[in-house]
Amino acid sequence: xxxxFEALVGNLYVVGGRSISAPPPGALxxxxxxxxxxxxxxxxFFALVLPSGDAIAPALFYEQMAKLAAERYFNSTGSVTxxxxxxxxxxxxxxxxxxxxxxxxxxxxxxxxxxxGADLIVGRIGPGVVILRHENQTRTFPENLEDDxxxxxxxxxxxxTPNVKMTQYRVAAGTRLIMGDSNLAEFTVENFNNVLLSxxxxxxxxxxxDLAKLQLTLVAAEFVPPEEPVAEAVLVGESTAxxxxxxxxxxxxxxxxxxxAAAINVAVGTDPSAPAGLExxxxxxxxxxxxxxxxxxxxxxxxxxxxNRTAGSSALLLSRFLAGISxxxxxxxxPPQEGQRTWFTSPLAAGLVVLLPVGVVGMVMMLxxxxxxxxxxxxxxxxxxxxxxxxxxxxxxxxxxxxxTWALALEQVDLCLTQRPDDPTLLAFMAEGQGAIDALMQxxxxxxxxxxxxxxxxxxxxxxxxxxxxxxxxxxxxxxQVQLTEDGRQRASVGRAVPDMRRGAVVNGYAVDEIIDxxxxxxxxxxxxxxxxxxxxxxxxxxxxxxxxxxxxxxxWSSPVxxxxxxxxxxxxxxGAGEIWRYEPSGDNAYANAPSEYFGGQSRLAANTAVDFExxxxxxxxxxxxxxxxxxxxxxxQQEELSLVMFPIGQELSSAVSMYLDDNPIVNMLYxxxxxxxxxxxxxxxxxxxxxxRPRDESLFALVSAIATSPGENMIYAVxxxxxLAFEKGR
Numbered sequence: 001x002x003x004x005f006e007a008l009v010g011n012l013y014v015v016g017g018r019s020i021s022a023p024p025p026g027a028l029x030x031x032x033x034x035x036x037x038x039x040x041x042x043x044x045f046f047a048l049v050l051p052s053g054d055a056i057a058p059a060l061f062y063e064q065m066a067k068l069a070a071e072r073y074f075n076s077t078g079s080v081t082x083x084x085x086x087x088x089x090x091x092x093x094x095x096x097x098x099x100x101x102x103x104x105x106x107x108x109x110x111x112x113x114x115x116x117g118a119d120l121i122v123g124r125i126g127p128g129v130v131i132l133r134h135e136n137q138t139r140t141f142p143e144n145l146e147d148d149x150x151x152x153x154x155x156x157x158x159x160x161t162p163n164v165k166m167t168q169y170r171v172a173a174g175t176r177l178i179m180g181d182s183n184l185a186e187f188t189v190e191n192f193n194n195v196l197l198s199x200x201x202x203x204x205x206x207x208x209x210d211l212a213k214l215q216l217t218l219v220a221a222e223f224v225p226p227e228e229p230v231a232e233a234v235l236v237g238e239s240t241a242x243x244x245x246x247x248x249x250x251x252x253x254x255x256x257x258x259x260x261a262a263a264i265n266v267a268v269g270t271d272p273s274a275p276a277g278l279e280x281x282x283x284x285x286x287x288x289x290x291x292x293x294x295x296x297x298x299x300x301x302x303x304x305x306x307x308n309r310t311a312g313s314s315a316l317l318l319s320r321f322l323a324g325i326s327x328x329x330x331x332x333x334x335p336p337q338e339g340q341r342t343w344f345t346s347p348l349a350a351g352l353v354v355l356l357p358v359g360v361v362g363m364v365m366m367l368x369x370x371x372x373x374x375x376x377x378x379x380x381x382x383x384x385x386x387x388x389x390x391x392x393x394x395x396x397x398x399x400x401x402x403x404x405t406w407a408l409a410l411e412q413v414d415l416c417l418t419q420r421p422d423d424p425t426l427l428a429f430m431a432e433g434q435g436a437i438d439a440l441m442q443x444x445x446x447x448x449x450x451x452x453x454x455x456x457x458x459x460x461x462x463x464x465x466x467x468x469x470x471x472x473x474x475x476x477x478x479x480x481q482v483q484l485t486e487d488g489r490q491r492a493s494v495g496r497a498v499p500d501m502r503r504g505a506v507v508n509g510y511a512v513d514e515i516i517d518x519x520x521x522x523x524x525x526x527x528x529x530x531x532x533x534x535x536x537x538x539x540x541x542x543x544x545x546x547x548x549x550x551x552x553x554x555x556x557w558s559s560p561v562x563x564x565x566x567x568x569x570x571x572x573x574x575x576g577a578g579e580i581w582r583y584e585p586s587g588d589n590a591y592a593n594a595p596s597e598y599f600g601g602q603s604r605l606a607a608n609t610a611v612d613f614e615x616x617x618x619x620x621x622x623x624x625x626x627x628x629x630x631x632x633x634x635x636x637x638q639q640e641e642l643s644l645v646m647f648p649i650g651q652e653l654s655s656a657v658s659m660y661l662d663d664n665p666i667v668n669m670l671y672x673x674x675x676x677x678x679x680x681x682x683x684x685x686x687x688x689x690x691x692x693x694r695p696r697d698e699s700l701f702a703l704v705s706a707i708a709t710s711p712g713e714n715m716i717y718a719v720x721x722x723x724x725l726a727f728e729k730g731r
Contacts, residue, residue, distance in 0.1 A: 004117045005171060005223040007044065010205045012180075014216040019209055024217045025059035026050060026108075028066035036074040043080070045070050046113040048179045048219050052126055052155040053107035062108065065091055069112060080114045081166060081645055084123040087112060088162050092125070095157035107155040111179045115223075118399070120169045120177070121645075125162050126155035127182035133196040134175045135400055138189055141167050143654065144628060145185040149606050152182070164641060170649035171223045172400060176204065180218030187211055380416040381426065387412050388429050391436070399440055399649075406433045441692075442648040443679075446727040448695035448718075452482050452495045459719035461658075463527065464708040465520045465541055467492070470527055471719055477503035477515045479529055481544070482724060488715045489726065500546035501529045501537055507548035510535045521565040530563050530572065536591070551583065553594045559608065566615040571598070573613045573624070578605035580613070580622065598622070599637050614661035614670075616685075623661060623670065629653030631670070631687065646689040653681065658706040661685075667709070673718075675704055680718065693727070700725060 011023040026049025032041050047069045049062040069087045076083040091110065099105040109126030122130050122141055129151070130141040142150040142165070153163050171177075176196050178184070195207030201222045208218060387409035394402050410433045416426050438445060452469075460474040469482040479501035483492040499505065505512045513531040521528055526538040534554035539546040551572075558576025565571070570583040570591055580598035583591040599605065605624065612625045621635045623642075630653075633642040644653060653674060660671040669690060672681040678701035682691040693716070695701055703721040709729075710717070718725045 004042075004226075005115065005173070006226055007115070007177075007221040007223050008201050010201065010220045012205050012208050012212075012216060012218045012220065014209065014212040014214075017212075017214050019212075024048070024062075024219070026062035026066050026110075027217075027219045028063075028070055029219070029221070030070045030074075032074055037077050039077065040074050040083075042116065043074070044115040045073050046111075046115070046177075046179065046219065046221070048111045048128070048217070050109040050111075050126070050128060050181050050217060051107075052109045053105075055104050055106055057104075057106045061106065065095075065108065065110075068094075069110070073112075073114070080116055080119075080121045081123075084112055084114065084121065084166065085164055088123060088125055088156075088164050092156045092162040096160060099157055105157070107157045109155050109181070113177070113179065115171065118170050118172065120171050121166065122169065123164055123166045125153065125164055127152045129178075129180050129182060129184040131178035131180075131184065131192055131196070132169050132175065133177075133192075134169065134171060138192050138196060139169070140189070140192075141165075147606070150630070151185055161641065163639070164643065166643045166645045167652070168646055170399065173223065173225050175223045176201075177221040177223070178204075178208075178218055179220075180208075180216065183212070183216045184218065186213075377416065377419045380412070380419065381423070384409065384412040384416050384426060384429060388433065391433065403437060403440060406436050409433050410437075440648075441650055442689075443651075444691050444693050444730075445696050446693055446730070448697070448700050448725050448727040450723040451484075451489075451491045451717075451726050452724045454480060454495065454722050457722040458703075459722060459724070460705050461518050462706050462708045462717060462719045462724070463518050463520050464710060464717065465527065468541055469708070469717060469724060470498070470518055470520075471495075471724060472515060472518050472529070474515075477512075477531075479515065479518055479527075488710050488713050495724075498527075498539060498544055498546075500539060500544075500548075501527075503531075505537075507535075507537055507546055510548045510550055512537060512548070516560050517563045519563045519565055521568075521570075523565070523568045528563065528565070528570075530560070532560065536570070549590055549592075551591060551595075553581065557581070561610070562612050564613060564615050566617070566620055571613070571615065571622075573610055575608050575610045578607050578610070580624075598634075603637065605632075611656065612658045614659055616661065617663050623659065625656055625659040625672065627655060629656045629672070629674065631659070631672070631683075642687050644683060644687045644689070647681075648689070648692075651677075651679075651681075651689075651692055657704075660707050660709065662709045671707055671709070671716075673704055673707060675701070678702060678704065680704070680707060680716070693729070695725075695727070 007029065009029050011027050013020040013022065013024045026047070028045075028047045030045050032043050032045075036043070047066045049065045049069075051057065051062065069091055072087045072090050073083050076086045088110065091108075095106065095108065107126075109124075109128045111122070111124050111128040111130060113120055113122045113130070120132075124130065124141065129145065132139045132141075144150060153165065156162060178192075178196075191211055195204055195211065198204050198207055201220075204220050204222075208216065208220070387405070391402065391405035391409045394405050396402060410430065413426050413429045413433065417423065417430070420426070434445075437443075454473060456475065457473040458475040459471050461472040463470045467484045467486070467488065469484060471480050471482070472478075473480065479498045480495045481498055482495040484490070485492045500507045501512070501515065501518075503512055503514055512529075512535055513533045515529050515531050518527065518529045520526070521538070524538065525540065527541055529537045529539075530551075531537075534551040534557070535548055536551055537546055537548045556577070557572070557574050559574060560572050561575045562573040563571065564573075568585045572581040572583070572595070574581060578599070581595035582598050583595045584593060586592045597604075605626075609626045609628070610624050611627050614623045615621070616623075619635065621633055621640070624632045624634065626632070629644075631642060631644060633640045647653065653672060655674060655676045656672050657675050658673045660673075662669050662671065663685075668685060670683045670685060672683065674681065678694060678698045680693040680701075681689070682693065683689055700723075701718070701720055705719050707716055707718045709715065714729050716727055716729050718727075
């Protein structure tokens with residue numbers, strides 16, 4: 001079978017401050033067996049099972065769990081994520097059944113990863129940490145190791161449905177992977193960088209051993225291209241490992257006096273069909289080939305070689321030109337014979353000798369000044385063409401090199417466009433390069449245009465009802481209404497302020513304070529606005545006639561940030577308290593009673609992490625968006641399984657400002673708005689990446705805050721700065 005990459009794998013097992021020379025009992029790395037299910041033939045499976053809870057099982061217990069996980073995965077069908085979920089569900093079900101009948105109950109934390117081509121899909125249950133060093137970036141899973149709620153999730157064997165967390169990465173030659181227990185969370189990213197930047201893979205294990213205090217269990221892997229053997233010193237015993245593309249281990253004896261810290265072995269490579277306990281014969285170790293130069297180094301070397309060759313050619317031409325001039329001078333003006341007076345000795349010749357260089361210099365200066373702009377631009381465009389040609393020559397499968405070379409080309413194109421913004425050649429280069437980058441990053445570009453602007457406004461929220469848009473200007477706490485044309489692509493009239501939805505308005509004797517959010521109540525057919533003091537204003541869309549009431553229980557609020565309605569109820573997301581306050585209607589559509597807590601007690605969200613939420617119409621399930629770009633799903637206050645997965649490399653969410661749920665049966669999508677990346681992400685309700693929308697002019701999304709979609713239409717409306725923007729979603 002063909003592998004895109006192989007993995008050098010090492011184990012570190014520290015107990016009581018001492019390193020154990022045996023691999024951790026729950027560590028396993030395995031390539032696909034000969035009878036693997038269709039689609040799994042070129043996969044590599046990594047697993048690390050870690051003890052959890054007070055009762056620790058025998059080592060064989062965790063070894064069997066890891067073996068069962070590999071067997072279950074390679075016998076499963078479907079996508080990698082579905083295969084991993086089946087693994088976790090099977091292991092959890094077996095452990096739960098064991099705990100219901102056995103006298104001693106056991107729990108376990110589990111990390112699994114699958115390498116398919118250049119994709120690495122990782123899943124975790126319980127307190128476990130994954131670290132990836134890739135393309136000069138260090139990433140962790142979970143992203144924030146200081147967030148105990150994200151790190152210390154429920155282990156296997158505790159609940160019927162395991163809380164599976166998944167993510168996806170890309171790997172390349174030199175990428176390093178660490179899978180370990182929660183003790184890794186005690187170290188800083190700087191610690192990780194210092195260790196993972198070690199020149200030799202074996203030094204990575206030594207580095208983590210030096211960081212370890214009393215306990216640490218981890219599996220480390222470095223991905224290398226096939227047919228590129230790399231010799232690594234084994235830190236235990238007297239052998240080194242030679243890794244080849246054949247997928248088998250070749251060993252060669254050597255006298256090593258290394259620190260007994262961990263064992264290095266083969267991960268992608270061992271033949272899974274071989275009987276356990278047998279070793280592959282040890283042929284003579286072949287000398288390690290030098291590592292291939294990265295594509296970026298080759299490109300730089302090629303540019304330098306061309307520059308040197310151009311300079312040498314220019315010097316040769318100049319020398320030939322000067323030699324020709326010398327021959328002409330000797331022919332027409334031969335050296336004088338001895339004692340003969342020549343014309344050059346006259347006063348006129350002396351004057352010409354002085355004045356001629358001055359004239360030549362003046363002429364050169366005039367020509368240079370008259371042609372400077374054109375020559376600079378031509379040189380700039382020539383360099384842009386050279387860089388573009390180089391980017392075109394890079395094979396598409398070398399993803400990072402394609403991105404790097406096109407980035408250099410576009411940088412040069414931008415420089416040239418400052419001199420001639422309308423040059424068609426440069427604009428074509430720009431479009432080609434941006435298209436190549438977008439294709440790799442799976443970015444969908446759209447023509448975004450404003451349909452309404454408000455002078456001095458800072459638009460924060462947007463609500464759509466029929467052909468009416470309602471937006472909240474957070475600068476002055478004013479709500480505006482904008483009517484759309486029938487096709488929804490333009491405004492039908494100039495936006496107008498809603499008189500009773502503004503700070504300082506008095507409605508039914510209640511003074512309106514700072515408005516935090518707006519929403520539409522379908523059951524009551526009202527546009528709602530809630531202020532920070534708990535005054536709720538409801539206006540009919542047709543005539544903007546408004547009523548107000550004071551909500552009860554405001555004294556328990558900490559920092560409300562958003563509102564939503566469902567089945568006649570009003571929900572208030574309180575980020576400061578980590579709670580959602582639920583108000584039940586009580587006659588004449590008023591919320592006259594004190595609210596109930598949606599979560600209650602210790603199951604609340606972490607304080608000041610939630611930024612927005614949405615409610616499904618059909619089930620009443622609630623999606624909560626956290627500031628770090630994490631979405632959590634709840635039903636009846638209980639968390640349900642949801643992970644954002646399949647995001648392209650470089651497009652992973654690290655922050656978000658708002659979300660929108662389009663639960664139209666035809667669409668059925670979640671939209672997550674990232675101002676940091678100037679992107680609107682479209683994901684399924686299950687958390688799978690679908691699309692990433694960006695405007696062709698990314699400055700339009702510099703202050704993007706919220707979006708809404710037109711029911712049954714193909715339009716998306718966004719607010720950014722003082723503008724309402726629109727674009728067609730398309731397919």
